[in-house]
Amino acid sequence: MRILVIEDEKKLSDLIARALRAERYAVDVAYDGHAAWQMIETYEYDLVILDLMLPGLDGAEILRRTRRRNHHLPILILTALDATDEKVRHFDAGADDYLTKPFAFAELLVRVKALMRRGPVSRASVVRVADLEIDRLSQQVRRAGRKIELTAKEYALLEYLATNPGRVFSRTMIIEHVWDQSFEGLTNIVDVYVRHLRTKVDDPFATKLIRTVRGAGYYLGEGAEQ
Amino acid sequence: MNTRSLSFRLVAWYAGLLVLVFLLLGAVMFAVVASDLQASMRNDQMRRAQQIADTLLKGISHSDESTLATSVEDLYAPETNDRFIRITRGDGTVLFESHASRNPRIASEVPPLRQLPASPFWREVRLPEGGSLGIGTVIHQSSNGTRYAVEVGARTAPIDAALGRLLAALATGLPLAVAIAVIGGFLLVRRSLVPMERIARKAEDITQHNLSERLPVERTGDELERLTLSLNRMISRLEEAVQGSKRLVADASHELRTPLTVMRGELESMAADPQTSRRTREMLASLMEEVERLAAVVDGLLALSRLDTGEASAAWVKFDLAELVATTADQMSLLAEDRSISVACDAPQHVIVEGNRARLKQVIVNLLDNAIKYTQKGGTVRLKVASQNGQPTLEVSDTGIGIPPEAVPHVFERFYRVERSRSREQGGAGLGLSIVKSICAAHGAAVEVESTPDQGSRFRIRFPLSAPEIEQPNLPRGAA
16 A cells, blocks of 8 residues: 655655554655656555645645546645635545644544545444444444443444544544534533543443543543553 | 716706807807898998989989989889888978878888988887888988988888797707707717726626626726726735735645644654653643644634635525524533533524524634633523514623623733633633634624623624525524
8 A cells, every 4th residue: 555645844744654654554755746746647556645735736736637647546635724615625626535734643544544445434333342332323322231321412422432443533533523613622522522421431330441642632442541 | 867877967067068058159149140130231221322312312403302202213112112211301301201102100100300410320210010110311412502311211120030030940949959969968978888887787796706807898998998997906906915815824824734733743653652651641741732722723813814804705695593503502511511500592583694604603602612611610601592673683691700891892802811811721712702703793793792790791793684584494403
């Protein structure tokens, strides 16, 4: 699996490359638009991570050219602009996904994985984490065989954490998926919901499954607190 | 017809001037023609009188006087020519008088000369049947010293009639000419103002979203072309300004967010390293929290500057404010519950507002978040949506700690904090209320605050009058 990272900020591109290599991907890095376009023309990539503001050719132009040449190459856009119409424009131009800076690397990795899988994700209807069971079809949650009643938001939060057990989800990621952008950066809403979720899912049991990583976010899983 | 319109005023001025010019012209023409006609008649009579004097009275003696009448009758036939002729001797004896037999009244109206004047003269005598008689008189002195006066007169009626016809022609012709000129002028003005209407309509259509468009320029070389070019240059300057500030937002976003991403990534990877000690991990976590806060401030600032450039008018829809408030309050209810604060939502009926739904939701979130943050355990937060005389209003009131009076005018300022310590601990960036105000401004809504310390605050937003119809009457609750 080969990924091309196009980002002119050397520190950031190296960081992304490092994070992706740690996940055992082969990573190439391009620091300007012309070099990037040459590499796309020369090599076969499985994914392109593209910053929009670039010296030389800009990101939008690379996106356009790439789409004309190869319809299936997944392209993940990194950008500093978070206006909705901006996002819509790039999706229209053929971007497959979109991440706004500053993003959590955990989120980047989740998105990369999703894009590399290509096509619809085959998800099991029942997710198990230790003795916790989440049935996506009936939206029922059981732990150690006992049924747990959750509100709609609590369920959505738990289900989201369960999409990738062991992976840390930042508050921003959680807000974007479970609520909407209006709540971003303003409230401790995630913490409050997680606390409520804990009283139902964790408090009656010895093993705590909903874990906090201070400064980073939450994850679902067993093991020592990070 | 709009009496203030340019075309009406131009044509009115033009018509007024035209009437004045035509009246002057008519008067001058009438005066010139009248005096010409009168002068030619006068010359005519004087010349005839002189002729009679020269031919018939030359070398006349007393004996010839008896034949004078016959000679005049033969030569000048005054009756046939409807002319008045009278010859008077110096001593007052009338030697000849025309019309004497046929129409004595004319002659009798002309009093005989009592004394012969020294030089030729002209006079007019009114006739009882109407009109007047113009009479020219010349004096002849015969060789023996006897003086004679020859009077020749003609009716002025033909001149009066001619002048009457001229007056009639002017009286009908001038208004007609003015009418034609006014109608023609109106059509011309209208025609030359049609492009103006077009320019105005096109200019109306240009908003901040299509500033790249320009008014169509017709290469006519006239003032309208100049106006269009000036307007286009103005639009260009506006476009540059808007683009400049958009570029600034884009550049600032890039320049601020990229380093934040790097910081966050480095911190994350350090924290993920199993070699990192517990103490370092604590420090990293604290750093990450600060990075998060910085990112939130950058988000808020950029959102504000985008609102200033007028971005909010994108995605403009009509929707039910009551429904949006109820859903949002529901989504945030756990926040309140967590602090044992009860949230009362008083939104009994549909209140339709027009605007950007996501932005207005942010307004509700920010106000509600603030209200919950600054209300003690067991307090109440009240949301009220109503329509007062067709004006949608939203009220968020709480029973919280309130705002000191000296701070009230400043709460909407960027980065303003009532107490430096209090909201930092709550995790705010100090931009929430500024964003509320900017979004309201973009929607033409007014936001105001009343507060009593230790009793609570009330934020009220008044939207502009909106269309009363309900376009989305059955939005499912909790759709957002």
